[in-house]
Amino acid sequence: MPFLRLTHVSRKYPGQNLAAVDDVSLDLQEGGILSIVGENGSGKTTLLKIIGGFEDVDAGEVRLADEVVTGPSHNLVPGHPDIKMLAQDLRLMPKHTILENIGYNLRGYVHEFQNERLNYLVDLFRLQGLEHKRPVQLSGGQQQRAALARALAEEPALLLLDEPFSSLDIMLKDEIRHKVIRQARKDGDTLIFVTHEVKDALSLSDQIAVMRAGKIVQMDEPQVVYEKPKDEYVAYLFGNVNVLAPDDLFKAFPDLRNNNSLHQHTKASFRPGKVCICESQTKTGQGVVTSSAYLGDTYELEIEAGGIPLKVNSKEYYRPGDKLCLRIDPDHIHFLEG
Numbered sequence: 001m002p003f004l005r006l007t008h009v010s011r012k013y014p015g016q017n018l019a020a021v022d023d024v025s026l027d028l029q030e031g032g033i034l035s036i037v038g039e040n041g042s043g044k045t046t047l048l049k050i051i052g053g054f055e056d057v058d059a060g061e062v063r064l065a066d067e068v069v070t071g072p073s074h075n076l077v078p079g080h081p082d083i084k085m086l087a088q089d090l091r092l093m094p095k096h097t098i099l100e101n102i103g104y105n106l107r108g109y110v111h112e113f114q115n116e117r118l119n120y121l122v123d124l125f126r127l128q129g130l131e132h133k134r135p136v137q138l139s140g141g142q143q144q145r146a147a148l149a150r151a152l153a154e155e156p157a158l159l160l161l162d163e164p165f166s167s168l169d170i171m172l173k174d175e176i177r178h179k180v181i182r183q184a185r186k187d188g189d190t191l192i193f194v195t196h197e198v199k200d201a202l203s204l205s206d207q208i209a210v211m212r213a214g215k216i217v218q219m220d221e222p223q224v225v226y227e228k229p230k231d232e233y234v235a236y237l238f239g240n241v242n243v244l245a246p247d248d249l250f251k252a253f254p255d256l257r258n259n260n261s262l263h264q265h266t267k268a269s270f271r272p273g274k275v276c277i278c279e280s281q282t283k284t285g286q287g288v289v290t291s292s293a294y295l296g297d298t299y300e301l302e303i304e305a306g307g308i309p310l311k312v313n314s315k316e317y318y319r320p321g322d323k324l325c326l327r328i329d330p331d332h333i334h335f336l337e338g
Ligand SMILES: Nc1ncnc2c1ncn2[C@@H]1O[C@H](COP(=O)(O)OP(=O)(O)OP(=O)(O)O)[C@@H](O)[C@H]1O
Pocket: 013, 014, 016, 020, 038, 039, 040, 041, 042, 043, 044, 045, 046, 047
């Protein structure tokens, strides 16, 4: 039995035509880190609330360590004692200091442990000097760091974070998100976080669940979701991608026509980084650069090959009008479902 199991969970809000969460089943092992991604309104927050016992279900069941997690209509105090959730609105207690907020869930522990853990968390989340301020006196990013410290204080069995890094500035974002993940792994917490940042999902989680219209359309390891997306929605959600009809693939790369395994009926997809560039000596079988954008580490090129526009990443700078020959390893071509 997995640590967390959702079986055919559905939730439709009163007055809505469509279910916010529609027949979702998933398993998560203890200590696993799962991210949930998807377009606006796809049901990510509702699913997180259901898992935490903060939203009722119309059908299905959530089990944590084989025990049913019930929603607010079954509990005087909503939530589950072994689950901590950091909501988007942070829910810091406005009349209490930052230290009191972080220490709130540590009240039942001996003083030495409380102090040690508080000092550690203040240091971890760079909250020195803010300990005795109230939430209203902090910036949005500082409040988010305080709320993260509070969520991690007690080492919950299951930690749920809704957009936990959204207010952090670029300087601290990398540091804080890696600290949170390292801490969760060190404490053995099972962690689920919702994010709009596909880079976070790809780099921080063991598994990614992609939601659309209340359903999980794909749940896999990051590399699989990125390189073998199930459909166009998943492919485009994770950044630039080439999606080509079968005939267009052969127009862009004529030499692939001889490869029988590529004669499929569904659309082909490959990431821009999978296309290799060599400077063309001949005037046949080549692409022409139509645009070039500087991205820091790479250039993002648009190349027209056989009349088909392709997105290609390049370490080298090429200018519009440059003629290049292109190659792709057939193993890097993935065929989408449907
Ligand atoms: N309390 C509510 N009452 C009625 N409808 C709601 C409520 N909360 C969410 N919804 C609806 O349920 C659907 C899913 O919302 P949810 O907030 O779970 O999506 P989300 O993927 O987290 O969105 P976002 O990325 O914008 O935060 C949306 O259509 C939303 O309008």
